[in-house]
Amino acid sequence: MGTIYKRGDIWWIKYYRNGKGFRESTKSSKKMVAKRLLDRREGEIANGKLPSILFEKVTFDELAEDFLRDYRINQKKSLVRAERSVGHLNRFFGEMRVVEITTPKINIYIEQRINEKAKNATINRELAALKRMMNIGAKQTPPRVDRVPYISMLKENNTRKGFFEHDEFLALLENLPFYLKPVLVFAYKTGWRFEEILSLPWNQVDRHNKCARLESGDTKNDDARTFYFDNEIAEIFDRLWRKRKQQPNFCKYVFLNAKGSDRIYRFDKAWQTACDNAGVSGRIFHDLRRTAVRNMVRAGVPEAIVMKISGHKTRSVFDRYNIVSDADLKNAVRLQEEYLAKQKKFVMGTI
Numbered sequence: 001m002g003t004i005y006k007r008g009d010i011w012w013i014k015y016y017r018n019g020k021g022f023r024e025s026t027k028s029s030k031k032m033v034a035k036r037l038l039d040r041r042e043g044e045i046a047n048g049k050l051p052s053i054l055f056e057k058v059t060f061d062e063l064a065e066d067f068l069r070d071y072r073i074n075q076k077k078s079l080v081r082a083e084r085s086v087g088h089l090n091r092f093f094g095e096m097r098v099v100e101i102t103t104p105k106i107n108i109y110i111e112q113r114i115n116e117k118a119k120n121a122t123i124n125r126e127l128a129a130l131k132r133m134m135n136i137g138a139k140q141t142p143p144r145v146d147r148v149p150y151i152s153m154l155k156e157n158n159t160r161k162g163f164f165e166h167d168e169f170l171a172l173l174e175n176l177p178f179y180l181k182p183v184l185v186f187a188y189k190t191g192w193r194f195e196e197i198l199s200l201p202w203n204q205v206d207r208h209n210k211c212a213r214l215e216s217g218d219t220k221n222d223d224a225r226t227f228y229f230d231n232e233i234a235e236i237f238d239r240l241w242r243k244r245k246q247q248p249n250f251c252k253y254v255f256l257n258a259k260g261s262d263r264i265y266r267f268d269k270a271w272q273t274a275c276d277n278a279g280v281s282g283r284i285f286h287d288l289r290r291t292a293v294r295n296m297v298r299a300g301v302p303e304a305i306v307m308k309i310s311g312h313k314t315r316s317v318f319d320r321y322n323i324v325s326d327a328d329l330k331n332a333v334r335l336q337e338e339y340l341a342k343q344k345k346f347v348m349g350t351i
Contacts, residue, residue, distance in 0.1 A: 002042055004034040013038040017045045055146040060093040060101065063133040063144065070136060085129040088113070093130075098137065103149045106130070110154070120154040127151050162287035163294060164188070164280070171278035177270055179258045182236045186255075187285065190227050191292030191310035194285050198264050201252045207241060210234045212254075214311075225311055 002015030011026045011034035024041070026034045064086050071079045092109045093101060106127070113123045130151065137145035164172070173184055187197055196214055205212045210229040229237065240254060253263035275283050289310065296306045307313075 002038045004031065004038055013041065015041050015045065055144065056097060056099050058098045058137065058144045060090070060096045060098060060133075063098060063137050064090065066136050066140075066144075067129065067133040081125065082129060085126040088118075088126050089130055098134075098145055101130075101134075101149060103151070106149060106151055110152075121156050124153050124156060127153055162283055163291040164283065164287060168278065168280050168283075169291070172274055172280060172283075175274040175277040177258065177274075179256065179260075180264075180267055180270060180274075182240060183255050183264065184288070185236060186233060187288040188292060189230070189233060191289045191296070191306075192227070193289065193311070196311075198253075198255055200254045202241075202244070202254055203252065205237060205254060207234075207237060212237075223311065223313065225308055227309055 002013060004011055004013050006012070007025075009029045011028060011031055012023060013026060013034055014021060014023050015038060016022070022041075024037070026037050028034065068079070068082060068086060071082050076082070089109075092112065093105075096105075110123060110127070113126070131148065134145050134148040137143065138148055169184075169188055173181055176184055183197060186192070187194075190197075192214070200212060200214075204215065210233075211226050212229070213226045214224060216224045237254070243260070244250065244256075247260055249261070251260075251262060255264050256262065257264050271285065272281075275281050293306055293310050293312070296309065297303060307315075
């Protein structure tokens with residue numbers, strides 16, 4: 001049985017769970033407040049729940065650290081993005097007790113981020129981080145979160161619009177520095193991600209069998225994959241290999257900087273200048289990934305194979321890259337017109 005007692009003018013309660021005693025201040029000088037709090041705690045224990053006081057002591061900062069520790073333990077590649085999300089959340093929820101993080105408070109945070117001109121996708125990544133924190137806390141033994149609040153996600157426009165038509169690709173190729181041309185051609189044909197291409201080492205290239213392989217630790221989704229060269233890519237890799245053998249200090253990476261001394265890390269300025277000169281200002285490197293996917297689909301490559309080459313793991317993501325251009329829409333009208341022309345009855349003849 002629990003008891004109530006006084007310390008100075010403040011009433012305290014004492015109760016037990018599994019033989020362990022808990023003492024808690026009511027922060028009130030009224031005995032009735034202490035009686036009601038004791039009844040509530042004993043009711044929680046009778047129903048097999050942990051006393052609420054254990055959850056009331058947990059702060060946002062503690063959950064945030066557990067969340068980031070989970071990323072570090074599992075060596076998740078998106079740790080930097082998770083840390084960025086925690087940084088934004090911390091400006092609002094920092095030092096707040098977890099029991100105070102309610103749906104209304106979360107909605108105030110969302111409104112604040114919208115007023116700061118943050119994009120819906122960015123806000124959703126932050127909300128997803130908050131939800132993940134809460135779920136980790138709730139699943140711990142013993143749990144640190146009593147209940148996970150409802151978190152409403154914002155609507156996102158996931159359509160990816162940027163892609164290159166072939167003549168635009170050729171114009172960009174002509175305007176890029178010579179050392180970046182192989183990177184552009186490889187990205188245009190494989191759909192590999194920026195870092196996957198630039199960090200490709202020679203020991204993952206099989207020139208005899210004309211293919212390059214990404215190991216599981218090199219990819220975003222941890223799935224290994226292989227790309228077989230066409231004649232143009234094979235010729236490019238042979239040329240790069242011959243040039244590399246002439247270097248006094250052999251570098252393990254395939255695509256090297258202008259000096260040929262190290263791998264390429266960034267080329268933002270060269271890219272922007274080439275895009276401006278090619279008349280495709282505003283394009284980003286990731287547009288090549290979307291373009292490769294669309295080109296393979298148009299060429300009749302089965303979509304399951306395209307996903308294996310590009311490294312798309314879910315169909316929903318893949319759909320966002322298979323973008324329909326104006327040329328596709330015009331071609332659809334042409335195909336429909338040709339089909340209807342073969343029919344015995346024509347629409348105009350019945351009007």
